[in-house]
Amino acid sequence: MRLLNRLNQYQRLWQPSAGETQHVTVSELAERCFCSERHLRTLLRQAQQAGWLRWEAQSGRGG
Numbered sequence: 693m694r695l696l697n698r699l700n701q702y703q704r705l706w707q708p709s710a711g712e713t714q715h716v717t718v719s720e721l722a723e724r725c726f727c728s729e730r731h732l733r734t735l736l737r738q739a740q741q742a743g744w745l746r747w748e749a750q751s752g753r754g755g
Contacts, residue, residue, distance in 0.1 A: 701725045701735055702744055 704724045722732040736747045
């Protein structure tokens with residue numbers, strides 16, 4: 693069940709981009725996944741470790 697939840701969240705991240713590189717804020721992604729910014733960072737780290745995406749944080753607020 694946990695993997696299914698992760699896949700659903702990944703799908704919410706992927707759909708707007710159709711697989712293309714996108715430049716968005718952590719806040720925007722958290723809204724898409726219906727979670728906090730802190731939890732989103734955990735989700736991004738887990739998805740990156742699974743090889744599902746590549747996330748590069750930028751300096752500054754919301755990056």
